[in-house]
Amino acid sequence: MSRGKISIAPKLSKNARTVLAKRYLKRDSAGQPTETPEDMFRRVAKTINAAETGTEKNKTNYEKQFLQTMSNLDFLPNSPTLMNAGRELGQLSACFVLPVGDTMESIFEAIKNTALIHKSGGGTGFSFSRIRPANDEVRSTSGVSSGPISFMRVFDAATETIKQGGTRRGANMGILRVDHPDIMDFVMAKRDLTILTNFNISVGVTEAFMDAVEKNQDYDIINPRNGKVVKQLNATKVFNQIIDMAWSNGEPGIVFLDRLNRDNPTPHVGEYESTNPCGEQPLLPYESCNLGSINLANMVIEGEIDWDKLELTVKLATRFLDNVIEANKYPLPEIDEMTKANRKIGLGVMGWADMLILLNIPYNSQDGIALGEQVMRFINEKAHEESKQLAKERGPFPNITGSIYEADPIRNSTCTTIAPTGTISIIANCSSGVEPLFAVSYIRQVLDNNKLIEVHPLFERIAKERGFYSPELMQEIAEKGTVQDIEAIPADVRRVFVTSHDITPNDHVLMQAAFQRHTDNAVSKTVNFSREATREDVATVYRLAYKEGCKGVTIYRDGSRDMQVLSVAGKD
């Protein structure tokens, strides 16, 4: 890593500057930024470095390195760290899970805590499985219960009302176990697209359920109030209903609860019942996690992966994220305690699709999938090495006795997570997470109904270098949404510029599974389907994800929701 003068000015794209100015930089009462992006990186590096241990010389050194890695856009922490480090809020984590019990006190306590977390820029996940079903008995009032879905609407309304720290709206994950009596209503809950808009919902499925689906058998439905089996449902029927809803609007997703718990590093502390809003981070109730992602596009030097640079970046990022746990101001004492006892961090990647393009390897190829596995294995190993080194310097996480790491102390009970990187990939100007490119060029609606054609920077560069660039061609690509059948583009270029729509759902799942095999937590990934895909296609992918060891599945069939944030022109 270069130790030269740190300069970020030329690197940030126009989009990155706009996003930073709107939501990340300190602003005065008139809404004008009072710091530059460089000031922001300095503020973050300084605050995170304050948690450094060791000599003064060491500290100075790490502060420079933290600043350099962020300024180079080689590594970025999750948005709350960029926004809040060194500021009054000081809340640095993106992910939280809160417990919801079967009492009014517990439910409304969770809503209050959700408000506090959203205010600080974090997202919250909940399992509603402990809440007794609708129309069940309520002794204290001799009335009937409302059930988990109507309480979810209260969480949703609360979220709607609070803007996250004036920055982004709160996001929630709602999970219901597949053996809850209200499961069918839950599956159908988002049929009306205007309700639960602040929730992603997922069915928590068990291995027993998946087994019953395979065998077309009935399975037990249990009332959580008393643990009694109230009836049986046919597993295939429930599975088909989940598929039908996912096919028609992308929700519910599913999460494989037994799998999350099989990889729970601290089973003696508690059981996983939910993940964070985008599904990549399973957490125990009252746990939080801070994420950070390495920009893989910056790890390619002259057409080859620079493994030494990647190793240095992984180790520095691991140290950075461990420091974030100390520097963080937690919204609740319970979260402070739980987070510091398990010390979870989630290092992941962004720019994976860009890396493949730079290496001239198609995303949807065996080589691409094999390289995904190799890169993530390397990152996971190096992150664990560094966390073990940190355990020697700073001690292991306090809940280590009884955990899977008892014999081999480590500082962080999990090290790796693949986040969506929705905003930080815009700041780094790279493809998001481990997703393929969404489009090679697309039409962005700007103010006054004007349209702007945005072209993928690598494509633009190659097109200009090889002499086939023209504004008309970029327009044609934006309209078609794919370069695959445009003869004017050389075949070898078309081969690597595949987009999420060109890639089969199977290949999406295989890439997710390749990364999952070497990720402690989970992988954020959307499996894209064409508008013409059938329900059976969706069912096949759900089964494949299960077979391949994924921890959950999220799908989206093109055009199935009214409002798509980004849309490929002509397809919407």
Ligand code: CDP
């Ligand atoms: O790119 P950035 O760091 O902003 O976030 P991301 O990787 O897209 O999302 C990571 C996590 O942040 C999500 O899984 C949520 O837990 C949380 N999040 C949120 O609470 N609200 C949002 N609007 C976006 C993300």
